[in-house]
Each structure stands twice: as C-alpha cells, then as structure tokens.
Amino acid sequence: MADQAKIQVNVEQLFATPVVLARFPGAAALNQALKTTILARARSHPSTDHSNLGGWQSTWDIDDWGGPAMARLVELVATLAGRMTARRDGRPAGITWAHNAWANLNRRGDANEAHTHPGSVWSAVYWVDDGGAAADPSLGGAFELHDPRGVAPVMLAPDLVPAVPGAAAMGATEQIRPTAGDLMMFPSWVSHSVRPYLGDGTRISIAINLWPAGALRAS
Numbered sequence: 001m002a003d004q005a006k007i008q009v010n011v012e013q014l015f016a017t018p019v020v021l022a023r024f025p026g027a028a029a030l031n032q033a034l035k036t037t038i039l040a041r042a043r044s045h046p047s048t049d050h051s052n053l054g055g056w057q058s059t060w061d062i063d064d065w066g067g068p069a070m071a072r073l074v075e076l077v078a079t080l081a082g083r084m085t086a087r088r089d090g091r092p093a094g095i096t097w098a099h100n101a102w103a104n105l106n107r108r109g110d111a112n113e114a115h116t117h118p119g120s121v122w123s124a125v126y127w128v129d130d131g132g133a134a135a136d137p138s139l140g141g142a143f144e145l146h147d148p149r150g151v152a153p154v155m156l157a158p159d160l161v162p163a164v165p166g167a168a169a170m171g172a173t174e175q176i177r178p179t180a181g182d183l184m185m186f187p188s189w190v191s192h193s194v195r196p197y198l199g200d201g202t203r204i205s206i207a208i209n210l211w212p213a214g215a216l217r218a219s
Contacts, residue, residue, distance in 0.1 A: 027181030055110035131203035
C-alpha cells in the first residue's frame with residue numbers, strides 16, 4: 001500500500017455561492033423609523049399573496065410610502081451591491097441599480113415558502129425586528145438558503161459527503177438566524193424560505209431586488 005503521508009493533496013472549493021452579511025451604521029434609528037411606518041401600513045392595507053404563508057406582505061411600492069428611512073436603506077444596499085459586483089474580466093461593474101422592495105410581517109405560525117427572485121441580480125433581506133428570536137432560537141423564524149446542488153441527496157450514498165467545510169449541508173439547507181439590523185444579500189437565483197415564527201412578537205423584514213437599470217427582465 002502506498003504511504004498515504006506522501007500523497008500531496010490540494011482541495012479547491014469551486015462554484016461557491018456568495019452570501020453577504022452586513023450591518024449598517026445607525027441601524028437602531030433606522031429600524032425604529034421603518035418599524036413605525038411598516039406597522040402603520042399593515043393596519044391600513046391588506047396583504048398581498050406571494051411567498052408568504054400567513055403574515056402580511058406589502059405591495060412592491062415601499063419606496064412610495066417608506067419615507068427617508070427606506071430611501072436610506074436602498075442607498076446602502078445599492079452601494080453594497082456595487083461593491084460586490086464585478087465584470088467577468090475583473091473590472092468594476094459601475095452599475096446603476098434599479099430595484100423593487102417590499103415589507104414582511106410574520107407573527108406566530110407565519111412562514112415563507114421556498115422561492116427565487118427571477119429577473120434580478122442580487123436579492124437582499126434587511127431585518128427591522130427579529131421578534132425576539134435572536135435571543136431565543138426556540139422562537140424559530142430562521143431564514144433558510146437552499147443548496148443549489150439539489151441532486152446530491154439522490155445519489156448512491158446520500159449519507160456520505162466530502163470531508164471539507166460546508167459539505168454536510170450538500171443538497172439540504174443552511175439557516176441564518178438574524179438579529180435586528182442585519183442585512184443579507186445573495187444571488188437572486190438562490191432558492192430560500194423562512195421557517196415558521198413561533199413567538200408572540202412581530203418579525204419584520206424588508207426584501208429588496210436589484211438589477212441593472214434599463215435591463216430587460218422577467219417579472
């Protein structure tokens with residue numbers, strides 16, 4: 001048998017999926033302004049019906065009623081997207097971003113089914129209020145990212161995975177447990193969902209899609 005100690009091994013992590021986690025300065029004041037505006041809107045307008053399983057989801061015109069706090073959030077997210085985007089030859093993209101955005105309220109038992117955001121480059125979620133789940137994970141409400149290597153579980157031995165970081169979730173999901181003021185941004189083709197929220201508070205988030213201004217896109 002060959003001496004395994006002499007085998008030279010180099011493992012390359014190819015086809016990684018970027019998930020950007022960020023916190024913005026002044027999040028507490030931003031959250032208070034957004035929370036007041038969103039709760040007032042939810043009292044006066046019915047919910048739309050997209051990915052939400054229960055709960056309340058606004059129309060995609062939060063720019064029209066979200067006030068200066070929403071304008072500031074969009075500015076910060078667009079700046080981050082510009083920083084995280086390059087052309088294939090490595091040059092800065094220099095993109096002017098178009099966007100749409102909406103608010104989500106989840107209360108006890110509410111969740112969001114698995115979905116993607118067609119016609120966009122980046123999708124972002126900003127948590128205005130985590131509903132207490134950051135301090136108590138038993139309250140649920142985790143954000144789930146679905147592994148795009150979806151065929152992995154149906155291969156010959158689904159209990160076997162490569163001995164590298166992150167491989168245990170191959171073909172499954174990774175969960176993010178957010179705190180109020182957290183922002184997550186990911187490619188819009190990544191399937192994602194939200195686990196049922198089990199607390200007595202209100203979990204408030206804002207979703208934002210970004211794409212190059214002037215681009216032809218699916219809706």
